[in-house]
Amino acid sequence: MPGAMVNGLDVGAWLVAQRDGWERLSAGQRERLVQLGVRPPERPAAVAAKARPRRAGGARAGAFERGLAALAQYAAREGAVVVGRSWSEELPDGTAVRLGVWLSNMKSRRATLTGEQLQRLAALGLEWAEAA
Incomplete structure (x- = not known):
């Protein structure tokens, strides 16, 4: 063609x-x-x-867990969950999580998140997770 x-x-x-x-x-x-x-x-x-090789628990589940850990770490240190889009958070194991991008993705995909995932996000203080 x-x-x-x-x-x-x-x-x-x-x-x-x-x-x-x-x-x-x-x-x-x-x-x-x-x-x-x-x-x-x-x-x-x-x-x-x-x-697409599969990982135990699926890559999406692993990404959610890493993002959640990074958000919890950030919230504990900063006392808030307002994160700039370009912010990266480094986990204790040395893994860098693009936390601002992850949060933006979670918010835009909230309709596809499980109830448990939404509850875990809400527990960290994300108001949009409570309303979903």
């Missing part, structure tokens, strides 16, 4: 780039492409399974 030109732009090459980088696109970008009739590339099941 590369070489399909529209107004001097190679839209065929653009389309190939979108499909090749499907996993890196945001959900909104993927949704708009699907509305245009573009589908993600088909991957063999063996390649798909190999591409």
Whole structure:
């Protein structure tokens, strides 16, 4: 399909780039492409399974636990849970958690968090977790 030109732009090459980088696109970008009739590339099941190794408890659960530990540490030290978006918190084991980004992600994904996760966030003082 590369070489399909529209107004001097190679839209065929653009389309190939979108499909090749499907996993890196945001959900909104993927949704708009699907509305245009573009589908993600088909991957063999063996390649798909190999591409994402699973950790015990799942990577998302581990990320939540690290973020929660970082937030608890920050709140204990600062006495508040207001964190700047660019703030990184270093855990005792040396792991750096981009705490501001993590909090922003948790807030935007609160509809998908479990009741237990919301309770744990609320226990640290996050008001939006109580209202959800």
